[in-house]
Amino acid sequence: MKANSMQSFAGGLLVAAAVCGGVYYFGEKDVAPIQAKEKPATEEMITDLLAENYHVYAEEEWQDILESVAQEAYDDAVANMEPVESEQQEQQTEENIVYHTKLILTVSTGMTSIDVGNALVKADMIENSMSFFNEVERRGVANSLRPGTFEITSEMTLDQIITTIFK
Incomplete structure (x- = not known):
């Protein structure tokens, strides 16, 4: 701002303050x-x-009502519970539960096979990113990495993962 316009602005503020003070x-x-x-x-x-038609209770009366309602709800829940059979429990403990994980891997332009290996290690799909990189180099597909989104499951072998991600 130029000095002249700055002085005009300051003068305007001074006049506005004077008017407000006079009115006050x-x-x-x-x-x-x-x-x-x-x-x-x-x-x-x-x-x-x-x-x-509202209900007004003292604090002690209100607490008594809450306790009785809670006790009734607890009694109803206990009455409706079915006993668990021990055979069902034994069958469940004998079964081996296997969890399968699914990873949605997004490969963007500029990523290397090392980056893909690190992402697979973070998702616990493979144990070592260097072994993944070495296998990719051994097959000669390191330059054939396809950008896109891929679905990788824990059931897939290393060979299936490489054929899915690389051309």
């Missing part, structure tokens, strides 16, 4: 007093609520 100083001083509302007594509030 010479303005009306008569202000109506604020009337405070009186808070109704507790008994009045209770009678008003009861007249509106």
Whole structure:
């Protein structure tokens, strides 16, 4: 900004402050007093609520009601429970549970087979990224990495993973 425009701006602020100060100083001083509302007594509030068909309880009564409702719900839940047979438990413990993981791998332009190997190691699909890189180099497909999104499962072998990701 130039000095002249800066002076004009400052002059405008000074005039605005003077006008606001004059209105404040010479303005009306008569202000109506604020009337405070009186808070109704507790008994009045209770009678008003009861007249509106609300229920009003003391703290001890409310806690007793909550405890009785909770006890009834607990008793109903216990009554509806079916006993678990021991044979079902034995069958479940004898079964071997095998978890399969699925990885959605996104290969972008500029990624190398080392980057892909590191992503597979982070997802626990392979144990060593260098062995993956060495296998890719041995097959000669390191330059054939396809950009895209691939679905890799833990059931896939290293050969299947390489054929999926590389051309």
